[in-house]
Amino acid sequence: MTDLRGDLVRIDRERLWDTLMELKEIGAYDDEATGLRGVRRLALTDADAEARRRCVAWMVEAGLEVRVDRIGNVYATRPGRDRSLPCVLMGSHIDTVATGGAFDGTLGVLGGIEVMRALNDAGIETLRDVEVAFFTEEEGVRFGTDMLGSAVTAGRIPLDHAHKLTDAEGKTVEEELVRIGFDGPEPELRPVPYAYIECHIEQGPILADAGVDIGIVEGVQSISWQRLTIHGEAAHAGTTPIVSRHDAGLVAASVVVELRRMCDSGDFGQLRATVGSFDIGEGQTNVIPQRAVITIDLRNPDDTLMSAAERHLAAYVAELATQHGVEVAWERMAKTAMVPFDRGIQEVLSTTADDLGLPYVRAMSGAGHDAQEIAATCPTAMVFVAGEHGGISHTPREYSDPAACGNGTDVLANAVLRLANQP
Numbered sequence: 001m002t003d004l005r006g007d008l009v010r011i012d013r014e015r016l017w018d019t020l021m022e023l024k025e026i027g028a029y030d031d032e033a034t035g036l037r038g039v040r041r042l043a044l045t046d047a048d049a050e051a052r053r054r055c056v057a058w059m060v061e062a063g064l065e066v067r068v069d070r071i072g073n074v075y076a077t078r079p080g081r082d083r084s085l086p087c088v089l090m091g092s093h094i095d096t097v098a099t100g101g102a103f104d105g106t107l108g109v110l111g112g113i114e115v116m117r118a119l120n121d122a123g124i125e126t127l128r129d130v131e132v133a134f135f136t137e138e139e140g141v142r143f144g145t146d147m148l149g150s151a152v153t154a155g156r157i158p159l160d161h162a163h164k165l166t167d168a169e170g171k172t173v174e175e176e177l178v179r180i181g182f183d184g185p186e187p188e189l190r191p192v193p194y195a196y197i198e199c200h201i202e203q204g205p206i207l208a209d210a211g212v213d214i215g216i217v218e219g220v221q222s223i224s225w226q227r228l229t230i231h232g233e234a235a236h237a238g239t240t241p242i243v244s245r246h247d248a249g250l251v252a253a254s255v256v257v258e259l260r261r262m263c264d265s266g267d268f269g270q271l272r273a274t275v276g277s278f279d280i281g282e283g284q285t286n287v288i289p290q291r292a293v294i295t296i297d298l299r300n301p302d303d304t305l306m307s308a309a310e311r312h313l314a315a316y317v318a319e320l321a322t323q324h325g326v327e328v329a330w331e332r333m334a335k336t337a338m339v340p341f342d343r344g345i346q347e348v349l350s351t352t353a354d355d356l357g358l359p360y361v362r363a364m365s366g367a368g369h370d371a372q373e374i375a376a377t378c379p380t381a382m383v384f385v386a387g388e389h390g391g392i393s394h395t396p397r398e399y400s401d402p403a404a405c406g407n408g409t410d411v412l413a414n415a416v417l418r419l420a421n422q423p
């Protein structure tokens with residue numbers, strides 16, 4: 001690879017920061033738990049629609065050609081010299097969770113737009129087209145499937161299936177796309193890019209602990225979501241002997257405790273397990289719970305150990321069910337295997353960071369990202385940007401400082417520039 005040390009492009013940090021601060025006002029709310037102003041911009045809501053229009057306006061201002069596909073993914077192109085070559089794609093998402101912050105997803109999108117502006121300012125022409133995208137419903141909060149838009153464009157989820165998904169009020173993805181005017185005409189299966197790079201906040205403590213702003217992501221760990229429903233028997237709290245109970249709540253609680261034991265045991269590698277939803281019905285003080293529904297979120301950087309954890313859990317629950325005389329039903333909500341990122345793209349990122357004089361660490365991603373879907377279609381990698389307070393995210397406390405955001409976006413800009421000039 002040629003030495004481009006003298007040929008580094010720099011993004012405008014203030015301009016990037018201003019757009020981040022401007023976008024966070026769309027869907028802003030006052031968060032009671034933290035006393036901070038957060039962002040609530042669920043996919044395909046009015047707030048999301050407004051944020052989409054703002055991003056499209058910025059894209060058009062930067063002279064980009066904007067197009068929208070049938071799942072509402074938005075792409076903006078900066079043409080290269082040879083338009084017959086596959087493009088270099090940047091992107092992420094602008095939808096948030098209900099208690100979101102200003103950086104999750106938006107950094108990669110607004111950073112991508114800033115890269116385009118920086119290329120314009122420097123008068124740089126690239127060989128290949130460069131594109132920046134935002135993908136629909138990455139968070140999965142509203143319609144129940146995360147990475148929805150990127151999964152559709154990667155061909156993992158059929159468009160028809162995605163269109164029919166409903167929110168809590170029964171509104172479908174398709175209806176909402178039409179309502180907000182983002183049911184685009186472009187085929188959802190887009191032309192295959194030459195490479196994809198997603199810049200994203202880390203949402204964890206590894207970078208800050210290492211004292212660096214930048215992470216080069218080696219892959220995304222395996223994720224398993226299941227819903228477990230336990231059918232016991234309601235009975236009187238005072239008169240029903242302990243030995244003859246079929247307590248759905250007790251079984252659910254036992255699963256929570258066993259999951260923690262599994263994580264602590266080390267038998268399943270770096271397993272992380274979370275029961276984030278625990279429902280035992282009406283919650284009557286003097287009634288044994290009849291039915292319990294819990295969700296189980298498992299993460300593991302090793303697919304074999306993930307399978308082992310799932311098998312152990314299934315056997316444990318079966319045994320509990322027999323012991324307590326309850327019926328259980330499993331429902332698979334999501335499962336993705338470990339996704340390794342492309343070594344060549346990681347190499348471009350590390351060389352770029354070196355040339356910029358920015359220290360970095362290599363890390364696995366603990367969270368799911370659009371990049372894990374796009375990785376099925378083209379060489380893909382991610383740049384992580386450090387966050388404060390241990391990288392806390394999905395809360396208004398989420399914060400990455402202007403320098404870290406600027407550094408990450410500089411790495412993105414120069415890596416994209418190098419790839420876009422590869423014949």
Ligand SMILES: [Zn+2]
Nearest residue numbers: 104105138200
């Ligand atoms: Zn995100």
